[in-house]
Amino acid sequence: MTESYAFYVYGSYLFAGLVTVAVTLWTFLDGRARRKELAVLEASGIRRRSARPKDAAS
Secondary structure, three states: OHHHHHHHHHHHHHHHHHHHHHHHHHHHHHHHHHHHHHHHHHHOOOOOOOOOOOOOOO
16 A cells, blocks of 8 residues: 555655755855846946945944
8 A cells, every 4th residue: 555655755755856956046046146236236336235335444
């Protein structure tokens, strides 16, 4: 009787693993894209409000 459920159980684990890998990869790639966009904006002179001015004493 346990063999009749094996396909369902292994399939569920496989699906959950694929979803986990996909979300992890999506998050990693999206983070890289946001960092590149931020670098372009900062290079053009746009700064974050939380960033200190360049001429401020450290």
